[in-house]
Amino acid sequence: MRREVFENNYDAIYKYIRYLTNDPELTHDLLQETFYRFYHKNYTEHERTYLLKIARNLVYDHYRRKKIVGFFQLKSDPIATEALPDEVIERNAEIEKLYCALQQIKWSYREVVILRYIEEYSVKETSMILNCSEVKVKNNTARGLKALRVMLGGEKDV
Template identity: 30%
Template sequence: MTDTQIAWIKQLKKGNELAAYNLYNDYSKAMYNTLIRLTNDSEVAKDLLQEAFIKAFQRIHDLDDPKAFGGWLKRIVINRGLEHLRKSKVYFEDIEDQAEVISEEVDDRMIDNQTLHNAIKELPDGCRTVLSLHLLEGFKHKEIALQLNISESTSKTQFRHAKQLLKTKLQHHYEY
């Protein structure tokens, strides 16, 4: 966090709209990327992003330490995304009974970000959501289970299934 951003937060608390505009410009792309990984829908992600920023700016007085703004905002964004997922009833299949053996080996090839991003977008909703929350956002399976109202076991199996699907998609991509 820069001194300028800290100053903007202090100005935002005083009602300065230009400070809100500047903070939005600095943080919106990263927050949008978080939402697109959760929802896999550009329009929904844009709407949720706006809602999250409005909520953050309305509640800016709840933020005690301006240096914590990024993490505080990200929490609001993720919570907004999770609320949306709960309302849209994303289906989380409990696949633990499947006798699939998932290899933990990592392929030696370098995978470009766009290829990986595209492969993640193609995952089933439940797998993509759990993968994004666990791997990219750092949530523990217990937290994911509580947030999504699923069992911890379902979260873990969705994650393993997502990794296997990704591995298969990426191997298939590099065979061509």
Template identity: 30%
Template sequence: MLEVLETDLIQRAQQGDAEVIGALYEQYYRHIFRYLYYRVGDPGTAEDLTSEVFLRMLSFLKRYRSERSRPKGGSAGSPFQAWLFQIARNLAIDHYRKMSLRDHAQLEENLASPEDDPDGQLHQGLTSQALRQALSRLLEDQRDVVVLRFVVGLPVQQVAQALHKSEDSVKGLQRRGLIALRTILKEWEITYV
């Protein structure tokens, strides 16, 4: 039922319904911003990239096809949220390509302060700044899976669609990413729940 409602909203947005486009923005903005914030570590850059995600959404919305609306024999679509995360991930990758190596290293060392973080303090001694620094030490695919699963809260199926991977691959990356994250946090003597 929810998929039918989303499909209807997407079709209305594709026809230029500004109210629906605004509702989609409101619905997904926080999730996209949170993902990008944990990828780039700077609230200003995350805000800029989030804005670019929605600009690209508007540019490519007419070409978007959900799984339910694809023509017979046509290319498979993806749920709208997974599509937005594909755009966000590609923008984050492009952002790092444009940065010099020096700027990237400096960014990881000078991540935003916890006061700038929309989540604030996470758990006993585990600040979001420490989490971002620990996440930056994971392999990119592991980091993407962990952030999308546990920071953004996407189910495995949507993470797989957003990253163009199988569900089994996502589960493996999640397991290895969490093991690596626990090891890093243990090395830093940071407690977590």
């Protein structure tokens, strides 16, 4: 049972923590602690939701302890693709711009955008993970996307 939960959720939880921390060593430490806490609570339903809540709380706690307000720029991982080198370079540059812009928006917007568009969770799942209303998720998503568009030059701030 534990091995199955680990194998089914490892990648998603790792990516989520990595997007928020941009530190591979810290990511592994927090990932390990996430599964440790999960196994000691013996959750049986909505495993990924609980794992993401635990991971989120651990990241919050880490940054509160360190009193770090901003996050470091996430360096894009190599893209495993059969694309031409020019296409890979262009894609990496776009990803880098997105990560830079993500770090400049409010934490609450960043978190929702990551869960909704990078991790591809529904509004309902996102609201469960963040322990907030679906309306707040929708509002923060819209505001976060607008802030990203402004930073990426897609629309003027009014």
